[in-house]
Amino acid sequence: MLPHDGRAPFEQNPWKLFRNASSETIPPFSVMRITGAENTDQPEHAIRFIVEKPNDDFKTHYLVNGPMAVPAGKDGFGTTLAQADYVAYRSGSGTPALGDIEWGAKEDQWTLEKNRPGFHIEGGTKLTAGVNAVVARQRVVTDMIGKLTGSAIAKGSTGSVTVWMGAQGAEAASEYVLTCSAEWAAVEPDLWLAISLFNGVWYVSPLECPA
C-alpha cells in the first residue's frame, strides 16, 4: 500500500547513486565500502559514490545497497541507513535480534558480522532474493578497543594499533589497523587500549595499568 504521502516504501529512503567499482555483482542490501565520490557530469549532474567490497581499510560508516543487485561496473542506489532498513548479515555468525547493537562490516564480505561495531538491530529478519537481511540502523563508529600492533608508543607519539572485536571475553584481533596518537599517555604492548576519534585523529588511551 502507498502511504499517505503517496510514496512507495522504497521511495522513502534518501537513496544515493553509486558505481560498483568491484569486480563482483553486489547483492541486495550489501554493506559497501565507500572509496570516493564523483559528479556524473552528465545531463543529470548527480553525485555518484564509488563503492567496493569491505576490506581491511577501516571505515567509520558504510553505504548499504538497496533491493537491487548491481553488476560490476554498473550503478545502483544505496543508503547510509540513517533510518532503519534492510541490511544483509552473515547467518553463519548468528541471528540478529532486536536489541543487538553490535553488528558490523568485515573484510571481504558484503554482509554484517556479529559483535562488530556500526549497526543497531531494530527488527526482524527476512530471507529475500537469497540474502539474509535484517532491519537495522547505522551509526558512525568513533570508539573501539584494541591493542598495540608493535612496540610501545611514547607519550605524544603515534603508532599502529590493532582493533579488537568480538563478544565480551572472546575478543580477537580484527583485520583493522589504525595509526593512533598517544597524545596524553604512553601506551604499552598487550594492554587494552581505548581508541577514539577526535577532530579527525584517532587517539589511544590505556584502559589498564602496566603490571
Add this chain to the structure above:
Amino acid sequence: MIPTTVSYRGISNVTRWSYVRSRGIVPGTFVLDCVPQTINATPATLTVTFGDLQFTFPDMVASEETLLQSHRLRGFNTKVHLLDHRWRWKFGAISGRYNVRLPNGTVDPTTAATPAQLATLCLQAMGESGFDVSRMPTGMWPPADWQNDNPAEALDKLCRYVACEITGGELAQVTIYPLGVGEELPEGKFINPPFPLVPWNRPRLLVLQGGPTVFQSRLKLAAVARNADTALPLTTLAPYAASVNQSPFSYPDIDTAQERTDAFQSVYKWFYTKSQADGSHTLPGSLTAISKGTQYRLLNTLIDSWPNPDAVRVPVIPGVVGKFWPRGNDADEQTDIIRYNGQFAMDAARNLVTFPYPLWNLDSEGAIKAPELYLNTAYHVANLTGGLETFQSLGFVGGDAGARVLRRPEIFYSVKHSYSVSNAIESTVTTLGQAQTEAQAYLNAFFRSYQESEQREIEWGGLENVRLDGRIAQLTMSGGTAHKTLMRGSRMAEHGIFGPTSQEQRRNRFVDAWLEGADVTA
C-alpha cells in the same frame, strides 16, 4: 345543400374560408376572407358547423399575417389568419437528462424514461392536459438532454426519433400515434375517388446503425522507449538494452544527452498495448481481424460502473495489474499478479500507458528484469483502415430502393471479459441481447410505417368527421358564401398546397426560438 357556418368572436361577413390541419407542432392557419373590420386579438374558439357536424377549434388567435395580407389586398377585403391552439407551443422551456447510457450500453436506471414518459414531460411543459400518449412504443430508450429547450421542439424531435406523429394539437387534445397506426379515410360522399399510390422508392432494408461496441479485457503491455535518434521515435527497449536490466538509475553506458534524456523519460515508464493478455490478438466477441495493438482504441473508463455518493452510477477507472516489484523495502521477486495502486496515465493517441517512475521486477537474486504488466480497460476495436466495430441490426422492408440507415449511436453493446489468477478468460458478460431488443423495437416502428406506406387522397363534398392520426396525415376544409364546402384528406402523405407559407412557418416555428436561443438546426 347543407349549410356551413363559421363563427369566430366578432368577425362577420365571412365570404370564404379554408383550413389545413396537419400533424406536428406547427400551428395550422384558418384563413377567413371578410370585409375589413376590427379584429379582437385575444384568443377565442372558432366553430365550423356543417349540418349536424360541428368542429370546435379552441384558443385560436389572429396571426400577424393578418395585417400583412390586409395591406396587400388594398383594403377591399381582409384575410384574417387565425392560428390554431399550437401557437402557444413556441413558448416555454424544458430541462432534463434522460436515458443516459452506462458504459456497458444499458440505460442508467436512475435516468430511464420511456418515450411516453418523455412525451408526458414535454406536454406538461407545453401546458397541455388531457393528452394521450398511451399508443407510443415501448422497449426503446431515446436519449434526451434538454437544457432550456423548447418543449414542443423536444417533443417533435422525440416523436420523429421513435416514429410517432403528434396529432390533435389544433383541438388542444394531443394524441400521439405511432406512424402507420390509425383509421382509414372514410369514403363518404367523395367527389374525387381515391387513387392509391404505393411509393416505389421504399427501402429494401432498414439498417439500424448503433454505436461502437465496447470491449473490456486485459491488454498485455510491452515496454517501449523514446528514441529521438531513430526513424521510429517510439521503439522497443533495444537502444537501452545494455542498461535496462542493470542500471536504469544512471544508464552508465549511454553517453549522448538526447539518449540519456529519452532513457530517463521513457524506459520502464512507457508501455504499449501490445496484445491481449495471452499474447495473441484473439478477442472473443469481436468480428474484427486484429493484428496490431493500435487497433485497440483505448477508453478512459471501464465497462463497470459504481454508484457515487449521490447514488449516480459512474464509470470505474481503468487499472494496471501484473508482476512487478512494488517498490517495497525488500527484494522479493513478484511471482503473482498484483494490482498496481500508483498513478499512471493513458495516452490513447499512442496506445501508451505511462508511469511517473519506472516499473520493473526483480529475479530470484535481486537483479532487475522486465515487468509483466497488463492494462484492464475498455476500448473500441478498429479495423486496419480505422473503421470502428459497431453495433448494427437489419430489418427487411421489401421495397425497391436501397438501405435506409437509422442512426442510433446510443445503442451499443459491451463485451466484458474477466480473468482468472492464471490470466485466462474466466467469464464473459455481454449486453448484446439488450441492444438487439431495443434495435428491434425501432426497426418494428419504422417497418410499420413502410407497411402502411400506401398513399391515398380523397375529396369529399361537405365535411366528414375525421381526425388526424398515424395514417391520416392531413385534412383540408374550405368553403364560403359562393363556394362549395369541401374537405380533402390524405393518407400517409400530405397534400397540403394550402399549408402555411414558408415565411409563416419560419416565423412561427423558428424565429422566436432563435431569439430564445434554442437550437433550431436540429
